[in-house]
Amino acid sequence: MTAVSFRFIRTRGQVMPYLVILYVVIILVFVRHNFAGKENVEEFLRSSLHIAPDSGVGLHNKGTAEITFFIILCEGKPNDNQGGKTASDIARQLRQAAVMLKSAAALSTSVLRFIVVADSKKFFLRFVNTTSSWPQVYKKRVIFEYRDVWYPADREDMRSMFRVCATERLFLPDMFPKLDAAIYIDTDLVFLRPPEQLWQEFRKFNDVQLAAMAPCLYHYGTRKNKVPFYGKTGLNAGIMHMNITRMRKFSEGWTAANMKMFDKYKKKIKLADQDILNILFHKYGELVYELGCEWNYRIFQCSQGYNMCPHAATNGVSILHGNAMAFVNGAEMKLQVIFESWEQHVLGSSLDHLLATIWDKLEAVSTNHQPSKCARVSNINNILTKELQKHLLNNYSL
Template sequence: SRPNEIVFLLILCGVKRGRGDAQGGGGVQRQLQQGQVLIKSAAALTSQRLRFLVVADSKKVYNELVQTSTDNWPQNYRDNVSFNFVPVWYPPDRLQMRNMFRECATERLFLPQMLPTEDALIYLDTDLIFMRPPEELWHHFYNFNEKQVAAMAPCLFHYGTSPTSKTPYYGRTGLNAGVMHMNLTRMKHNFPDGGWIQANMAAFDQYKEAIALADQDILNIVFNKHPDLLYELECDWNYRAFQCSNGSNHCPITDTQGTSIIHGNALTFVSSKESKIKAVYDSWRHHVLGAPLRQLYTGMRERLREVSKLKLPSECAHLKNIDIILTQRLSTYIKNLVTDSFTL
C-alpha cells in the first residue's frame, strides 16, 4: 500500500438477485446496503486515503457497490476513496471450498496467493460500522511483533459453549473473523507448516467433517496451533449483539471507552430483534456524507431513546449505559474535531 493509505478488503459473493433477497445470507440488496453503510462510516471519520479491494463474482455487483456508495458524495470525500475489483479465485483442487458456510466465505484464506503485490490489508465483513477513525484500526499493524501475521478480536461466545463447535480454537473463547488484519508479506514468506495456504488446507482436511463456520473455524484451528503468530485485538473492535445481552456487558472495555466497530452479524442490522444496534445502523444509513457529524450523533441518540421509550425488541436495552457504550467513540471523535479546529 502507498504511504498513509489504508487498505480494506470486502467479499461480495453469491449475491445473485432472487436468492434470499428479502433478508437471507445471500441477499444482494442487503449486502450492497451494508457495504455502502460500512464504506460511508469509514469515509466520514477520516481524512486519510482509503482503498477498498472488493472480491466479487460479478463485475456488475461490484460496479453497483461503487456507484451507489459514492454517487452522492461531496468531491472531497470521493477523492479520498478508491476501489479495485478482484475476481473470485480458488485453486483448481479446492473448488469444493467455495460453497462452505456462505459462498466464497473461505476466499480470504487464499489472499496471499491472489494478491501478490499487496503488502498488508484488513479484511472486513460487510455488516460492520466504524464508530472511530479507521486509521486507528490500521495502527494495530504497527503494534505487531516481528512474528505476528494477523490480528482478530476474541469471539467471547460459541467456541467451547455451543454444541456445534467441535474444532480446536484460539485462546479461551476463540476468534471472531469479521475483522482481520493480514500481513500478506509475512504470510507469503514466514509461515510454518509449509506456508500459510498449506497450513490452512491441512486444518481443513483434518477437521472438514466438524467445521461449522468455514473460514472462521479454519483460522481458529491454525492459530490454536500457532498462537504466537496472532495479535489479539480488543473486543471493542468487533462488538456484537450478544455482547450486550442478558443484562451484562461481555466486553467491559466498552463501559469506559465505547465501541470502536459494531458488527451486525446474524442479520442484526436488517432484522428487528436487536433494536438498539439497528438504531445505530439506521442512523448511519440515513446520514448524508458532508452533513455535520453532530447531526448524525444527535439523531442517533434520539433513535436510541425511542427504542427504550417504545419498548422495541432489544436485549441490549437492559444495559443501563448501552446508549453511551454504542455512541461514546463517535461523541469523542466529534469533540476532538471541535477542539482541533479551535487550536488551528
C-alpha cells in the same frame, strides 16, 4: 435519455451516409445513459468514482496515508446451511456495504483503498455506484479495485461453505503476491472511530505476528462448537489484519497450513473460514495479535443481559458489527437504529446532528419498548456512542 430530433434527408431515394453516423451516435448515447453497469462505461466510472486500474501491484506503500481493505461480495446460490436467500442476498450486502463505506469516509482523513473481490463485475460496479452522490471531498477519500473470485482448482468445493465465498479470504495472500498488508472487513460494519486508528493496530504486532482478530466471546465455549479454537473464547473473523508479507513467509506455508486444518476437521467445521483460522491459531497462537473486543462489537456481546466487552464499557465501541443480520432483521433495535441513522446521514452534513439523532433513537428503543435484549445492559447507549462522542470532541465543537 434526452430526446433527439432530426430529419431524414434523401437524395435520389437513398438515405445520406451521415444518417448512419447519426444512428451510431444515438446508439452510443443510449448505451452510455442506460447501461452504466456495462464495461463500455467503466472508464467513465473510473474518472468520476475513482476506480483503480486492475494492476495487480502492491498497494501498501510505507510513508503514504493510504489504508487498504479487502471486501468480498458474492451472490451465488445459498445452500440450506447458509441461512437461506436473505443471508447471501446481494441487495442486503450492498446496502450494508454502502453504510460501512459512508461511516469510514465520514470519519477518515486518509485515502481508503477497497480491494473488492467479487463473483460479478456488475455487483462491483453497483457497490462503487453507492458513492456516486457523495460530495467530491468524500469521493476523493475512496479508491476501488476489482478482482474476480478465485479458488484453487482442487478447492472449488470450499466456495459454498457457510456463506458464498466466505472462505475466499484464506487464498488472498496467493491472489496478491505484491501486496504487503491489508485489513479484511465484513460488509456489515459501522465505523464509530476513524479507520486510521484501526490501521495503527498493525504497529502493535511483535516480530512474528502475522494477523490480528478480535475475541469471539461467544460460541466456541459452547456445545455447538466441535473444533479447537484460539485462547479462551476463540476469534471472530469479521475483521482481520493481514500482514501478507509474513503470511507468504510462514514456514508451514499459509495456504498449505490452512488446508491441512480444513482437511483434518472438515466434518466438524460449521463456520467455514472462521473455524479454520481458529484451528490454525489454536496450534500457532504466537502468530496472532488479539484486537480489543471494542473493535468488533456484536449483538452477542450485549444480548445476554450484560456487557461482555470491558474495553467497550470503558472506552466505547470502535466498530459495530451487525452479524447475524442484526442491522436489518428488527430483532435488536439498539444496534439497528445506529445502522439506520448512518444510512440516512448525508455526507457533508453535521456529525453533531448525526450523534444527536442516534442518541434520540437509542432512547426511543427503550421508551417505546422496541425489540432489544441489549437494552437490559446498563449504560448501553453510552457504550455504543462514546467513541463517536470522543471523535467529535477532538475534532469539532459540540
